[in-house]
Structures are given as C-alpha cells and as structure tokens.
Amino acid sequence: MAFPHPSLYFLFATFLLMQTLGDAATCSDCFTQSRAAYYPNSDEKGTETGECGFGTFGATINGGDVSAASDLYRNGVGCGACYQVRCTDSNHCSDKGVTVVITDHGSSDRTDFILSRRAFGQMAQTTDAAASLLALGVVDIEYRRVPCSYPNKNITFKIDENSNYPYYLAFVIWYQQGKKDVTAVQLCETQNFGCKLLDRTYGAVWTTTSPPSGPLLIRMLFSDDDDENWVVPVNNIPGDWKPGNTYDSGVQVN
Known part of the structure; x- marks a missing residue:
C-alpha cells in the first residue's frame, strides 16, 4: 500500500493551522480578556462630561449602563458602540454580564473599561455580590462587541x-x-x-x-x-x- 509523502501531511497540517488562526482573527463573537474599573466618586449612572460629547444624554442612555473606554475609544470612532462585559469571578459574576455603551474616554490600572457604578454592579449575580465587586474596585473581565438596540427609538x-x-x-x-x-x-x-x-x-x-x-x-x-x-x-x-x-x-x- 502506498502512503502519502510526508510533505503532504505537513502541508495539510499547515492549512488547518492557518484556517484556525484565520477563524480566530475574524471571530466577531469571541470574548477578549481584559480588566474593568468604575467611575470613582460617581453616582449610579455615567458622567455628563464624557469625551464623546454626549453631555447629559451620555449619563442616562441605556439606563445608565455606560462606560469610558481606553483603546476602544479609537479617537472618537468608538463612541456609541456597545459591548457585552462580564467579570470572570464565578463566585460573584453572572454569565450574562452587562451591555454598556461607550460615552467617554479613559483608563485606570490597565483597564479597557471604566464602567458606571450601575453597570459595574450589573455584572454581579446578586446585590451582595455587587457590593463585593464594588469593594474590589478593579476586576478581570471578558468583553465582545454587540449590536446596540434602542426599541422605539430612531437615530x-x-x-x-x-x-x-x-x-x-x-x-x-x-x-x-x-x-x-x-x-x-x-x-x-x-x-x-x-x-x-x-x-x-x-x-x-x-x-x-x-x-x-x-x-x-x-x-x-x-x-x-x-x-x-x-x-x-x-x-x-x-x-x-x-x-x-x-x-x-x-x-x-x-
């Protein structure tokens, strides 16, 4: 019985590896690992002076589940984008996390997101767990871009x-x-x-x-x-x- 030349195995393996890497690079639904903090000395919602220029609207849109972003701000192009953000501590964090809207620019202690207090607490499983998250101040998270949806609202x-x-x-x-x-x-x-x-x-x-x-x-x-x-x-x-x-x-x- 004739067996394929070893070089064919190598080419096939290389093809599978490149296809896997390509799929990973274009996976729009995949989560990215990062960290998140929350606005210090803030109320439950966002800030009215965010660098996106939304003003008071930027504090209340999406029920106040908003965030500043560092690299994801992208010189303003990222303003208005929505992300699913969930913390990774299984003792405190829910699988769903929270969906936030980018309304500001900023970073803190190697974070991609600075959430409103409301949004930060929304990542938790319970009210007590939310208090524990807030006490930590900065948590490990994973995030992905998701569509923004505003029922009954036009642009x-x-x-x-x-x-x-x-x-x-x-x-x-x-x-x-x-x-x-x-x-x-x-x-x-x-x-x-x-x-x-x-x-x-x-x-x-x-x-x-x-x-x-x-x-x-x-x-x-x-x-x-x-x-x-x-x-x-x-x-x-x-x-x-x-x-x-x-x-x-x-x-x-x-």
Missing part, C-alpha cells in the same frame, strides 16, 4: 449648544444602532443636492462652518471590517435649526 441628531446659527453647526448622533461604526458624515443641501464631508471635531461631535441655508440632509456612513453603507434619514434637519434642539431622523439601523 436622532442633537444640535450642540455651542452651535451658532447660521454660521456654525455642530451636532452629535444619538441612538446609534447596530454593530457598525459611524465613520463619515455628509451634510447635503436639499435644494441642489450638493454634499460635503463634515469634520469629527472630537468624540462623536461633527461640525461645519458656513452650513448651507434651507433644510439639511445628513448622510451617515456605517462601517465594519466587512462592509459599509450610507444611511439616508427620512427626515431633514429644518432650515431654522436651533442650538440645543433634537431632530428625529426617522430611520433605524439593524
């Missing part, structure tokens, strides 16, 4: 209070849905359909000087490693937009 544009009608427009995007990042935003005139790319000034704040007059259409590019697509709102921002106002886009992203 909403909040005009920043620092905007100056009609000379300077700044806004943030509320209720970012799905599992993709908003990587580009265009501002389009509804009369002649001319569009221009906006600047990400910091965090999730998009700005432009000399915005066109009349109703405004905002197009958003949602991207991940595999795909990207432009999302066009149903509703325009009215021509007489005002700082501090919110405007419902009329669309949701699955």
Whole structure:
C-alpha cells in the first residue's frame, strides 16, 4: 500500500493551522480578556462630561449602563458602540454580564473599561455580590462587541449648544444602532443636492462652518471590517435649526 509523502501531511497540517488562526482573527463573537474599573466618586449612572460629547444624554442612555473606554475609544470612532462585559469571578459574576455603551474616554490600572457604578454592579449575580465587586474596585473581565438596540427609538441628531446659527453647526448622533461604526458624515443641501464631508471635531461631535441655508440632509456612513453603507434619514434637519434642539431622523439601523 502506498502512503502519502510526508510533505503532504505537513502541508495539510499547515492549512488547518492557518484556517484556525484565520477563524480566530475574524471571530466577531469571541470574548477578549481584559480588566474593568468604575467611575470613582460617581453616582449610579455615567458622567455628563464624557469625551464623546454626549453631555447629559451620555449619563442616562441605556439606563445608565455606560462606560469610558481606553483603546476602544479609537479617537472618537468608538463612541456609541456597545459591548457585552462580564467579570470572570464565578463566585460573584453572572454569565450574562452587562451591555454598556461607550460615552467617554479613559483608563485606570490597565483597564479597557471604566464602567458606571450601575453597570459595574450589573455584572454581579446578586446585590451582595455587587457590593463585593464594588469593594474590589478593579476586576478581570471578558468583553465582545454587540449590536446596540434602542426599541422605539430612531437615530436622532442633537444640535450642540455651542452651535451658532447660521454660521456654525455642530451636532452629535444619538441612538446609534447596530454593530457598525459611524465613520463619515455628509451634510447635503436639499435644494441642489450638493454634499460635503463634515469634520469629527472630537468624540462623536461633527461640525461645519458656513452650513448651507434651507433644510439639511445628513448622510451617515456605517462601517465594519466587512462592509459599509450610507444611511439616508427620512427626515431633514429644518432650515431654522436651533442650538440645543433634537431632530428625529426617522430611520433605524439593524
């Protein structure tokens, strides 16, 4: 009986190894090991001064289950992303953990997340276990990116209070849905359909000087490693937009 040449075994083994490594590298549902702390001297919810620029919305979105991120902040691209975070101590921690929204930038003692007190306690099995976790201050965790979901909420544009009608427009995007990042935003005139790319000034704040007059259409590019697509709102921002106002886009992203 003839046996395959040893080199064929080597090639086959190499193929299996490369396939396994490739699958591991592209595993979007896999957990990553890390550490998490919580905001010191904070109340149950998040901060109103987070570096994403969400303001008071950033403290209360998702019921206050929010977090600052270090590397996952990604110069603001990570703002609004959702992660499942669960601590790994089986004596205190639940299998489900907590889903948090990134609203701030920061790190502490080699952490990827600084959770709100509420979110930190949500990782525990019981109220007593939550108290034990808070007493530890920093815990080992594992996390993965998950879709953001806001039932009965459309993507909403909040005009920043620092905007100056009609000379300077700044806004943030509320209720970012799905599992993709908003990587580009265009501002389009509804009369002649001319569009221009906006600047990400910091965090999730998009700005432009000399915005066109009349109703405004905002197009958003949602991207991940595999795909990207432009999302066009149903509703325009009215021509007489005002700082501090919110405007419902009329669309949701699955």
